[in-house]
Structures are given as structure tokens and as C-alpha cells.
Amino acid sequence: MAEVLVYVDHVDGAVRKPTLELLTLARRIGEPVAVALGAGAADTAATAAEYGAVRVLTADAPEFADYLVVPKVDALQAAYQAVNPAAVLFPSSAEGKEIAARLAVRIGSGIITDAVDLEQGAEGPVATQSVFAAAYTTKSRITKGTPVITVKPNSAAPEAAPAAGAAEALEVSFSEQATGTKVVSRAARESTGRPDLTEAAIVVSGGRGVGGAENFPVVEALADSLGAAVGASRAAVDAGWYPHTNQVGQTGKTVSPQLYIAAGISGAIQHRAGMQTSKTIVAVNKDAEAPIFDLVDYGVVGDLFEVVPQLTEEVKTRKG
Amino acid sequence: MSLRIVVCVKYVPDATGDRHFAEDLTLDRDDVDGLLSELDEYAVEQALQIAEECRRGDDEAEITVLTVGPEDAKDALRKALSMGADKAVHVEDDDLHGTDALGTSLVLARAVEKTGYDLVICGMASTDGTMGVLPAILAERLGVPQVTLLSEVSVEDGTVKGRRDGDTATEHLEAALPAVVSVTDQSGEARYPSFKGIMAAKKKPVTSWDLSDLDIEAEEVGLESAWTKVDGAEERPARTAGTIVKDEGEGGKQLAAFLAGQKFI
């Protein structure tokens, strides 16, 4: 069976969930060969193997942390040459997409970004994409070279499928461009203790209707009662009420949870682009004409400061 | 020393319009209005600020806006010129129809080289394709550093510096010019063209190039030679109408009952 390279997104050896989804999807196309780079790379092997990696290629060097993107492109190119895979898959993170794109140019291959599903077709992998703010679903494939595809988080449920994968050292020689962009400093983002926005099963988002940073605890309290992540519209982010990392939409995160609750959000096209594919959508908005109500499974026309706290209390009571 | 800035801007269909596919599964541009991609306005804005800073230090700076696109794409160039860019380059050729990211990046790279540059500034992503990969590809093709997805950017003594807010960390980056930069919509509100700016833009030079001006063969670009192929496109079925209630004091409880019914509680 052909091998498929899978780029492992990890933080100091802890594999992030989108990679587990990617390994699961990769098995539809071939045998996953994981590539993990940087500090803790070898520590990812056990998890990668649990989700089906038959081999885990690892490399660690200061260049991976000290310079932007290109050292990792060099490593992926080395892995590509060593494995001669049927496809190369990346998580659709900012970095994943950039590595993928540069690799594609180097190996003379086409690239598809932001796939939401992947299957094996007669002429190679077929990627499903959600386009025009999720108004359309397309199926595409790559016609030149080895398919390079980036896949969005939450595109598949991770399924364990233990394989032999053990860490093997990958030989990487860095290109002249590798040290072009220096990372002068890096500050890790503080954890809020809440689930990650793109990985959460439930997301509760607040918009301009929340009215101020001091009111966001109303949204957070509902999120915490449901074990949900907190999102925000761009209007709320631009106003400085909530961090940009929590923005949902075209220029923020795309989320596709089981349940999305929008409070005080009108439902502009750019916001919908980031949440339209959620399974169940609920909204609280005092304007009955707000476009968000076109999307909802259940909507309450009313003041969020009345409805949301009552809902939070009721959730707590029901959960006992 | 003069700083030569090239800003890559894309002419895109209005996202609030009814976007759909043409028969050949490329974007149908006939029924929907186009405009300068809003995300590229941020790139123009940062170029203007960098140039202004440069001139304050008694250096010269010149901003060229560059687009690859159909005839109407000139509108996007005009808008950027009226914001304050100095001149424009429009690459237009019938053979470009259906070109994908790798093809477009080839055209942009050749056009940037022909224009001459110290700094290329792009938007974070186009609002139609939303790939967000072109700046990285451009840097790869040009063989210069990529300093991408910046929410803050400055140029000083031949060095570009910026802040990149990633998923798990915030990074401060630095590279020597020439370089390719992309900026996010967090980099600062873009200015509106003034009346004076709009009038001045009418007199600014717009150069048109076709593929032969860039030594690119028709076979290297276009739909037929794209590296990717769309085999099908389906409109997402409209969501079935949900239940909408008016809060009369029990809205939160009704919502809880719905969520419990769906097994979320």
C-alpha cells in the first residue's frame, strides 16, 4: 500500500487533535507516515502510532523554533524525498498551510487547502471543500504531481487504529532560505482552561449585543455550564471586548461544533462563513429580523441579558 | 535610498452578493459586482504608513499596486491609487482564465521582479478563494524571506519587523529586505480615499502587461494547465427552518428544554 505523509502539529510533544483527525483520514488513502519536527518531536510517536502511523519521522534542531516556516519546508521536502508518498497532508493551521504551499511549489505539485473531507477516488484523493462562506460544497482533486492537501480541524472523528510506528530520525539539511526570517521572541498563549475553540463540541459566542468587555462573563458563564468554548464576532473583537484568537468567521476561526450558540450576533456573511456548518445552531437576539435567525434550529427573540442567564441557571439545575 | 514597495491586491466578487459557479466550474464573475478585496485594503494601508514613515526620515518611497485579473480589476487598482499608492500594474491576458494559486503566484512573481521591489506586501487571504497561501508561495518563488500574517509591521534600516499572532503563541519576527510580507485585518483600519485622492488617482499611471511581457507561456497558466481540478460543486441545502420563539419571560427555560431534547444537557 502507498504511504501518505502526515505533518504532525504538536506542542512540545503533545499532539493536537486535528492531527489525529488527519491520521484517521490519511488511512483512507494509504499508510500514514507521520512527520514531527522540533522540541518533543520523538514524544509524538506513541500517539501517532496509536492513530495509525506505520512510521514516525522525527527531526529536532534549533532552526525549527528560531526561524519561520522554511526550516520545516526543508524537512518536509527531505521526508518527501525519502518516502516518495502518494499524498502529503497538513492540518489547515496558518503554519500548516504555509509549509504545504511552499512544499507544493518545490515538488511541482498542486495544492488544495481547507478540505473538510477526503476520500480515495479513481484518480487519487478527492477533497471536499466548503466555499463562498459555506454556500457551496465542491469536490476537487490535484492533477499535477503528488497531491498536497490541508484539512480543516473537525473534519473527521479521530479513530484509533494502532500501528507499528516508532520514531526514526529524519536527516534534514537546511536550505539557504531557512534562516531568512528570525523569530526574535515567542510568548505562548495563556490557557483559559476552556476547550479549544476549533476543537470544542459546543461553542457559545457573543457579539456586539453583549455591549462591553464587562458583560462577557454572561457568555462565559453559559459556556462553562455546558463545558463549551467561547467565541466572539469581529465586532466584539474590534471593540476590544474579547481576544482576536476567539474570533469566529472569515478572518477568525472556522468552527463546526455539534452546537453553536450565538448571543447578540446579527449573522453577517463573514461570521456565517466561520460557523455555518455547525450541526445545531441556536441564537438569542432582540431583533427578530437578524439574519442569524435564517440559520437557526432554535431561536429566541429577546434580550440576551434576560435569556442567557436564565438558560445558564436552567442548565445548571438540569445537570444537578 | 528609495524603498520600492509592491502591494499585491486582488479584485474579488462582493461577498455579500450572490456568488456562484460558471459552467466550467470557475467563479462566475458576470452576475456579481467586484471590488478590491477588503483584506487587501489592509495591505495598502500598511504600505502607505511604511512609505510615510520613510519620507519622514527623508528617504524616498514608491508604492506600486499590482493585480492579476480581468479588465474590471482596474477598479481595484483605482481604489488603491485613490488611497494613495503611486502607480499601478495590471496583468491581464485571456489565457489567464481559470488560473489557480500556483499559476497566479508565477505571474505575480514575474511581475514583481519586472517592477523592481524591496518589499512586497500582501493581504492575509483573498476573500473569494481564502487560501491564504499566496504570500508564502511568492516568497518561495522569489527566494526572499516571508514575514507573514502580521498584525503589526514596520521597516527600519533595511529590516522588516512584525508581530505574528498564532494559534498557540505570539511571535516577533525580523528579516532583511527584500522580503514578502502579509498583514492581517488586525493591522489597523484602512483609510478611506479622500476626494483629492480620488481626483489624483485618475492621473496616476497604470501599466498593462500580458503574459508575453512576463515571458510566460500560455501553457503554464489557465484552467487547462491548472494543478488542481474542481469536479463538482453543489449548493449547500438551505437549513430547514427552525423554531423561533419570542421571549416572554421563559425564553431561557424554553431554550434549555430544546437543548435537553437534543441531548446537549
Ligand SMILES: Cc1cc2nc3c(=O)[nH]c(=O)nc-3n(C[C@H](O)[C@H](O)[C@H](O)COP(=O)(O)OP(=O)(O)OC[C@H]3O[C@@H](n4cnc5c(N)ncnc54)[C@H](O)[C@@H]3O)c2cc1C
Ligand atoms: C473582510 C471582512 C472579514 C470579516 N471577518 C469577520 C469574521 O471573521 N467574523 C465576524 O464575526 N465578522 C467578520 N466581519 C464583520 C462582519 O461583516 C460583521 O460586521 C460582524 O460579524 C458583526 O458582528 P455582530 O453580529 O456582533 O454585530 P452587529 O452586526 O452589530 O450585530 C449585533 C446584534 O446584536 C443584537 N443585540 C444587541 N443588543 C442585544 C441584546 N441586549 N440582546 C440580544 N441581542 C442584542 C442586535 O439586534 C444585532 O443583531 C468581516 C468583515 C469583512 C469586511
Ligand SMILES: Nc1ncnc2c1ncn2[C@@H]1O[C@H](COP(=O)(O)O)[C@@H](O)[C@H]1O
Ligand atoms: N490575482 C491576484 N492579484 C494580485 N494579488 C493577489 C492575487 N491573488 C492573491 N493575491 C494576493 O495574495 C494574498 C493571499 O491570497 P490567497 O492565497 O489567494 O488567499 C491576497 O491577499 C493578495 O494580496
